[in-house]
Amino acid sequence: MNPAAIETLRVFYVGNRQQLYTYAVSLTRQREAAEDAIHAAFQQLLRRGELAADLRPYIFRCVRNAALDALRRARVRGDSLFAVGPVPDPVAPADPAPGLARELDGKLAQLSPDERETIVLKIYDELTFQEIADLRDVPLPTVASWYRRGVEKLRNLMGETP
Amino acid sequence: MKADFETQLRRVRLAAPSADLDRRMDSLLAPTRQTSRRWWLGATAATGLAAAILFLLSPLARSPAPTQPVVYQIEAQGLMREWLVPPFPKSQTPPAVIVTVIR
Numbered sequence: 001m002n003p004a005a006i007e008t009l010r011v012f013y014v015g016n017r018q019q020l021y022t023y024a025v026s027l028t029r030q031r032e033a034a035e036d037a038i039h040a041a042f043q044q045l046l047r048r049g050e051l052a053a054d055l056r057p058y059i060f061r062c063v064r065n066a067a068l069d070a071l072r073r074a075r076v077r078g079d080s081l082f083a084v085g086p087v088p089d090p091v092a093p094a095d096p097a098p099g100l101a102r103e104l105d106g107k108l109a110q111l112s113p114d115e116r117e118t119i120v121l122k123i124y125d126e127l128t129f130q131e132i133a134d135l136r137d138v139p140l141p142t143v144a145s146w147y148r149r150g151v152e153k154l155r156n157l158m159g160e161t162p
Numbered sequence: 163m164k165a166d167f168e169t170q171l172r173r174v175r176l177a178a179p180s181a182d183l184d185r186r187m188d189s190l191l192a193p194t195r196q197t198s199r200r201w202w203l204g205a206t207a208a209t210g211l212a213a214a215i216l217f218l219l220s221p222l223a224r225s226p227a228p229t230q231p232v233v234y235q236i237e238a239q240g241l242m243r244e245w246l247v248p249p250f251p252k253s254q255t256p257p258a259v260i261v262t263v264i265r
Contacts, residue, residue, distance in 0.1 A: 003193055010191040017187075021179035035183040042190055083175040101174045123171050155167055 001049050009045060012055060019125040020063055025081040026108075026120040027067040034079075037066035056127065057134035064135065080105040081120065107157040115150030122147055 013020070024034035041062040045051070052058035082101035108116050121127045121135070129147070133140040238246050246259070 006191055006193060010187075013187050013191065017179055017184070018176060021183070022176050025177060031177070031180070035179060035186075038179075038183065039186050039190065042187065046190070079177075081177055083177045100170075104171065104174055119171075123168060124176060151167065154171075 001046050005051055006046070008051060008055070009042060009059075012059060013042065016056075016059075020060070022081050022124045023060060023120060024063055024067045025079060026117065027064065028071050029078050030070075031079045033070040034067065037070045038063055040069075041066040054131075054134065057131040060121070060125070060127065060131075061135045081124070103158065104154075107154055110157060111150050111153055112146075114146045115153065118143055118146040119150045119154070 020038050021034060024037045025031060028034045028037060041059070044062055044066070045059065080101070082105050108119070111119070117136075118132060121132050122129070127135070129140050129143050132143045136143065
């Protein structure tokens with residue numbers, strides 16, 4: 001792969017590392033497996049030699065494939081994509097919604113895999129519906145439907161009035 | 163209301179990737195690593211190309227071209243012609259033809 005493409009990947013990783021990690025943990029439910037999946041996905045990308053025109057859904061799809069492979073190999077442990085528990089970094093900002101993380105983690109687990117994945121991609125990874133549709137290779141209305149149903153279920157589970 | 167709920171969801175702090183992942187990715191995507199690998203590949207390719215050019219230009223003994231048949235034309239008249247040019251006369255058995263070369 002030419003140096004310009006490698007630099008593109010490096011810049012993409014630096015700018016999207018949190019989103020990639022959030023997505024990978026939401027799929028693998030295990031932090032080490034999520035990090036391994038991200039590393040493996042970028043290794044695969046380097047071997048391919050050229051990058052797709054629309055980079056964001058393309059790279060997220062590579063991470064998805066690597067994460068699902070890791071999930072098949074490893075036993076699920078149940079790590080959260082949220083920062084639950086003591087804050088290890090002393091300079092990190094205080095959690096504006098303490099307790100919500102644990103509750104949300106449990107409620108997300110009650111959604112279907114498609115609904116949960118779509119909510120994570122839309123809210124935490126800030127992908128558009130079109131990007132999610134490209135990543136999942138499904139029609140856009142399907143993605144919108146997953147998101148709408150998932151959010152409604154989540155609101156009901158958390159006792160929020162619509 | 164839905165937007166408020168989504169905003170509330172976004173406020174939840176996310177678990178961050180470890181510094182170890184960043185180190186692994188720095189190592190994987192470092193430009194020098196790719197450059198040094200390409201340097202070796204380029205050197206190997208250049209060496210192979212130089213060897214191929216030297217081989218083609220070297221004054222190796224080439225196998226001689228297959229010999230072409232050499233055609234000599236001779237004049238034959240009279241009885242000699244009868245013996246050399248078919249149809250051969252049936253009454254006589256043509257003699258064996260011996261060719262000698264005089265310097």
